[in-house]
Amino acid sequence: MSEIRQDITTNEWVIIATDRAKRPHDFVKPAKPLPPEFDPKCPFCPGNESQTPPEVLGYRQGGPANSPGWWIRVIPNRFAALSPREASATPKREVENGLFRKMDGIGKHEVLIETPKHNLYFPNFMDKQAEEVVIALRERYLALRTESNIKVVIIFKNHGDQAGTSLLHPHSQIVATPIVPQSLRRRLATATRYFDDNGGCLYCDLIQAEFKAARRMVEDGPKFFVMHPFASRSPFETWILPKQHSACFGHLDIDSTKELGRVLKRVLGKIFKLLGNPDYNIVIHTAPVNEEEEDYFHWYLRIIPRLSMMAGFEIGSGIFINTGLPEETAEALRAVKLQ
Amino acid sequence: MSEIRQDITTNEWVIIATDRAKRPHDFVKPAKPLPPEFDPKCPFCPGNESQTPPEVLGYRQGGPANSPGWWIRVIPNRFAALSPREASATPKREVENGLFRKMDGIGKHEVLIETPKHNLYFPNFMDKQAEEVVIALRERYLALRTESNIKVVIIFKNHGDQAGTSLLHPHSQIVATPIVPQSLRRRLATATRYFDDNGGCLYCDLIQAEFKAARRMVEDGPKFFVMHPFASRSPFETWILPKQHSACFGHLDIDSTKELGRVLKRVLGKIFKLLGNPDYNIVIHTAPVNEEEEDYFHWYLRIIPRLSMMAGFEIGSGIFINTGLPEETAEALRAVKLQ
Numbered sequence: 001m002s003e004i005r006q007d008i009t010t011n012e013w014v015i016i017a018t019d020r021a022k023r024p025h026d027f028v029k030p031a032k033p034l035p036p037e038f039d040p041k042c043p044f045c046p047g048n049e050s051q052t053p054p055e056v057l058g059y060r061q062g063g064p065a066n067s068p069g070w071w072i073r074v075i076p077n078r079f080a081a082l083s084p085r086e087a088s089a090t091p092k093r094e095v096e097n098g099l100f101r102k103m104d105g106i107g108k109h110e111v112l113i114e115t116p117k118h119n120l121y122f123p124n125f126m127d128k129q130a131e132e133v134v135i136a137l138r139e140r141y142l143a144l145r146t147e148s149n150i151k152v153v154i155i156f157k158n159h160g161d162q163a164g165t166s167l168l169h170p171h172s173q174i175v176a177t178p179i180v181p182q183s184l185r186r187r188l189a190t191a192t193r194y195f196d197d198n199g200g201c202l203y204c205d206l207i208q209a210e211f212k213a214a215r216r217m218v219e220d221g222p223k224f225f226v227m228h229p230f231a232s233r234s235p236f237e238t239w240i241l242p243k244q245h246s247a248c249f250g251h252l253d254i255d256s257t258k259e260l261g262r263v264l265k266r267v268l269g270k271i272f273k274l275l276g277n278p279d280y281n282i283v284i285h286t287a288p289v290n291e292e293e294e295d296y297f298h299w300y301l302r303i304i305p306r307l308s309m310m311a312g313f314e315i316g317s318g319i320f321i322n323t324g325l326p327e328e329t330a331e332a333l334r335a336v337k338l339q
Numbered sequence: 340m341s342e343i344r345q346d347i348t349t350n351e352w353v354i355i356a357t358d359r360a361k362r363p364h365d366f367v368k369p370a371k372p373l374p375p376e377f378d379p380k381c382p383f384c385p386g387n388e389s390q391t392p393p394e395v396l397g398y399r400q401g402g403p404a405n406s407p408g409w410w411i412r413v414i415p416n417r418f419a420a421l422s423p424r425e426a427s428a429t430p431k432r433e434v435e436n437g438l439f440r441k442m443d444g445i446g447k448h449e450v451l452i453e454t455p456k457h458n459l460y461f462p463n464f465m466d467k468q469a470e471e472v473v474i475a476l477r478e479r480y481l482a483l484r485t486e487s488n489i490k491v492v493i494i495f496k497n498h499g500d501q502a503g504t505s506l507l508h509p510h511s512q513i514v515a516t517p518i519v520p521q522s523l524r525r526r527l528a529t530a531t532r533y534f535d536d537n538g539g540c541l542y543c544d545l546i547q548a549e550f551k552a553a554r555r556m557v558e559d560g561p562k563f564f565v566m567h568p569f570a571s572r573s574p575f576e577t578w579i580l581p582k583q584h585s586a587c588f589g590h591l592d593i594d595s596t597k598e599l600g601r602v603l604k605r606v607l608g609k610i611f612k613l614l615g616n617p618d619y620n621i622v623i624h625t626a627p628v629n630e631e632e633e634d635y636f637h638w639y640l641r642i643i644p645r646l647s648m649m650a651g652f653e654i655g656s657g658i659f660i661n662t663g664l665p666e667e668t669a670e671a672l673r674a675v676k677l678q
Contacts, residue, residue, distance in 0.1 A: 001422055002444030004518060012521050015420050015444055081354050081652070081660050083340055097548045098537075100569050105341030105354055156651030164650025175652060179343060182351050183657030198437075209436045230439045283655030304654060311503025312495030313420070313514060315643060316622030318522030321420045 007231035009202065010183075011190055014231040015321045022323050024332035027235050027307045029276035035119045035168050043078075044169035046070070046116045053078055056110065057140065059132060071129065072136045073113040074174075081175060082107030084147075091149060091178070108144055108176040112136055118169050121159070121277070123269035131261035137172060137284075138257050141250040144176040145289040151180050152288050155249070160279025162306040172282070180288050187285065188297055195296035203298030204245050216330045218270075223256050224263045228326035228333075235324025236275065236333070238267060238303040248292035249284050249299045264301070270336040271305060279306040346570035348541065349522075350529055353570040354660045361662050363671035366574050366646045368615035374458045374507050382417075383508035385409070385455045392417055395449065396479065398471060410468065411475045412452040413513075420514060421446030423486075430488060430517070447483055447515040451475055457508050460498070460616070462608035470600035476511060476623075477596050480589040483515040484628040490519050491627045494588070499618025501645040511621070519627050526624065527636055534635035542637030543584050554666045557609075557673055562595050563602045567665035567672075574663025575614065575672070577606060577642040587631035588623050588638045603640070609675040610644060618645040 003016045043051035046068040053076040055065055063069030085091055085106045093103040114133045115125065122130065137155055144153045157172040158165035194202035207225045210216055218226040218238060225241045240263060242256065252260065264282075271278065286292075286299040307324070314320050342355045382390035385407040392415040394404055402408030424430055424445045432442040453472045454464065461469065476494055483492045496511040497504035533541035546564045549555055557565040557577060564580045579602060581595065591599065603621075610617065625631075625638040646663070653659050 002420060004421075004442045004444050006440040008438050008440070010521070013518055017420060018444075020418050079359050081341060081356060082343075099347050099545055099548050101345040101347070103343045105343050105357075152656075154652065154656050156655045158650045162648070164648035164653075173652070175656075177656070177658070179352055179658075181656040181658050182349070206438055209438050281651035281654050283651050285655065302654075309501070309503035310649060311497045312620035312622050313493065313512070314503075315620050315641075316495045316624065317491075317493050317514075317516070317520040319516070319518075319520050 005231035007229065007233075008194075008206065009187060009190060011186075012231070012233075013319050014233055015319060016231075016325060017321055017323045018325060020323060021325050021328070022235070024274065024324070024329050027275055027278075027305075027324065029278050029307075032277055037117050037119050039118045039169070042118055042167070042169050044111075044113045044167065044171060045118050049073075057136060059136065068116075071116060072132055074136060074140055075111050075113070077109040077111050077173065080109035081105070082109050082177060084108060085149070103178070106149055106178050108147060108150070108174070110140060110144075110174045112140065112172045112174065114170040114172060121170060121272070123265055123272045125265055127262055127265065130265035131258035133172070134257050134261040134264065135254070137174065138250055138252060140174050141286075144174065145250060147176060149178045150176045150289060152177050152184060153250075153286070154181075155284040155286075157282040159281070160277075160306065162279035163281045184285070184288065188287070188291070191298070192296045201245050201295060201298050203241060203300065207241055207243060215327045218267065218330050218333050219263075221259070221263060223259050226263065226267055228330040230326060232322055232324070232326040232329075233320035234304060234322055235307045236271060236278075236305045236329045237326075238271070238333070240264065240267065240301040240303070241298065242300070245295070245298060247287035247294045247297040247299060249286040251292060260301070266338065267303065267333075269338050270333050271303070273338065274332060274336050275305065275307075280304060281306065344570040346568065346572075347533075347545065348526060348529055350525075351570070352658050353572055354658060355570075355664060356660055356662045357664060359662060360664050360667070361574070363613065363663070363668050366614055366617075366644075366663065368617045368646075371616055376456050376458050378457045378508070381457055381506070381508050383450075383452045383506065383510060384457050388412075391450075396475060398475065407455075410455060411471055413475060413479055414450050414452070416448040416450050416512065419448035420444070421448050421516060423447060424488070442517070445488055445517050447486060447489070447513070449479060449483075449513045451479065451511045451513065453509040453511060460509060460611070462604055462611045464604055466601055466604065469604040470597035472511070473596050473600040473603065474593070476513065477589055477591060479513050480625075483513065484589060486515060488517045489515045489628060491516050491523060492589075492625070493520075494623040494625075496621040498620070499616075499645065501618035502620045523624070523627065527626070527630070530637070531635045540584050540635060540637050542580060542639065546580055546582060555669045557606065557669050558602075560598070560602060562598050565602065565606055567669040569665060571661055571663070571665040571668075572659040573643060573661055574646045575610060575644045575668045576665075577610070577672070579603065579606065579640040579642070580637065581639070584634070584637060586626035586633045586636040586638055588625040590631060599640070605677065606642065606672075608677050609672050610642070612677065613671060613675050614644065614646075619643060620645065
């Protein structure tokens with residue numbers, strides 16, 4: 001008999017296939033060949049800076065912008081999902097027939113190149129590199145949140161084919177949108193109702209409860225709590241939550257930002273050591289820019305290894321079937337030793 | 340500049356990447372080798388009936404149940420996401436700490452084997468076979484809706500790796516759940532609000548508007564309207580809607596059921612002729628079993644070719660980026676001639 005579990009942060013249901021669950025090591029992926037350290041055709045490799053739009057941020061040892069010498073580089077996405085409006089133009093909104101609503105795709109879409117090395121993955125970064133990737137993400141968050149028309153800044157990462165990336169070179173992405181996504185509205189509404197009913201933050205309470213239960217905890221550090229959620233939608237889904245309440249990723253202090261980089265490196269390192277080099281996504285859920293100070297939301301980072309396919313049942317119902325038990329996958333990850 | 344469009348049936352936003360949109364023929368998939376007509380290792384092939392749980396329905400020329408001679412066969416899924424409760428047992432529900440809600444995974448999960456031939460895909464069925472697949476789906480819908488604890492019956496199909504299937508042999512699936520999925524609740528709520536505001540069915544109005552606009556229409560038959568939705572989440576997403584208002588797929592009369600089979604065959608045939616043999620999902624959105632008579636919901640069938648990956652942005656925001664323009668893909672599909 002499987003279990004139907006509810007994600008308290010979204011009210012979404014998940015089917016945990018307890019009786020046909022796979023063991024953690026069943027999710028191990030065959031090793032993929034490592035690409036070369038430098039690919040002359042890669043627009044993100046050093047020396048190819050002219051193949052990208054001019055950088056908006058470069059952490060560099062020297063040299064002018066858009067030349068080699070950087071260790072982290074942020075550029076506008078050449079294939080941007082959203083683009084800046086011309087200063088003079090008013091963004092268009094239209095409703096046709098009361099049924100067809102659309103607006104101009106105004107916003108920003110940036111790419112953060114995480115390392116000059118084409119084949120160096122996050123778990124293999126030096127600590128300092130991992131720290132500075134997160135510092136740079138925070139810096140771009142803080143810059144983009146102030147742009148006109150921007151309601152939310154969404155940070156994410158795609159690693160590998162199954163995670164939807166087309167470029168191997170390690171990078172993250174930042175999209176600033178003029179709308180608040182419905183899924184974020186629902187997270188906010190759920191957390192607000194919890195706050196109104198209980199007088200406290202849902203996520204702070206969740207961290208406390210998961211710490212006590214211990215079974216789904218991956219690690220409990222000084223500033224971050226890492227766990228596999230109770231109603232995990234896919235095997236090895238991992239949440240990293242700040243222990244100090246805050247609705248906004250961009251409000252992290254510098255020490256905590258650096259620690260997040262190290263925690264992320266360590267957790268990804270454990271996932272890689274256990275599972276091979278799985279394709280994965282990272283997303284940061286953070287409050288809309290006008291609600292960054294709220295008591296009732298709590299930002300967090302999700303790692304989603306792409307170990308299962310979204311099929312018709314998930315598309316049709318929104319209910320995910322998870323063949324990994326979060327209690328077992330968390331235990332397996334806790335047991336991984338990185339030297 | 341891309342367009343941000345809103346799906347009026349869910350209020351979800353979609354980014355239509357108008358300026359980097361692909362042309363319809365850019366989505367053509369390389370041909371895949373056709374498997375053999377019979378695979379001795381396939382549990383769905385004739386002669387291997389003993390490898391599946393005993394059938395719950397068989398359309399057959401003769402022979403006893405669970406032997407060859409069938410042309411359509413429905414069996415319980417051996418790897419069921421949900422399973423029937425024992426007659427004596429009360430389904431368990433638990434809430435731990437106010438945060439962790441779970442219940443027994445009670446329900447039914449069936450597989451409908453659409454043809455005895457291992458390699459015969461829906462677009463290549465004889466008309467009668469296509470009609471009877473839909474008749475059988477309807478028959479199982481009507482049977483499962485009456486079971487105790489069942490709130491919703493979800494019908495879907497996975498075709499191909501990227502659509503999450505592990506078995507090539509053509510089949511559909513039916514899952515009867517003891518809960519109403521949140522995503523269906525939201526569709527119901529959106530349509531109810533529209534009904535309250537406008538005094539009519541959202542989907543009926545949508546069909547009328549799309550018929551008048553004509554640009555996203557694929558075909559307008561006597562009983563079904565076929566279109567690419569305005570805020571399509573992925574390229575070539577196709578909706579088949581009954582023109583006569585009904586909230587419930589199971590309430591189709593027999594003539595309309597047969598026509599749905601032929602329409603589905605024709606539309607999939609056009610998609611296959613244009614795109615090769617793309618992986619795809621089908622889902623039917625229908626009302627919960629206690630709301631089948633409602634004026635404010637309207638069942639429909641969605642075909643989702645899996646031509647793009649769900650990446651971090653989609654996971655993080657719920658906003659899909661679609662590189663196909665529904666106006667162009669509908670036009671391309673209208674132009675396909677099946678002899």
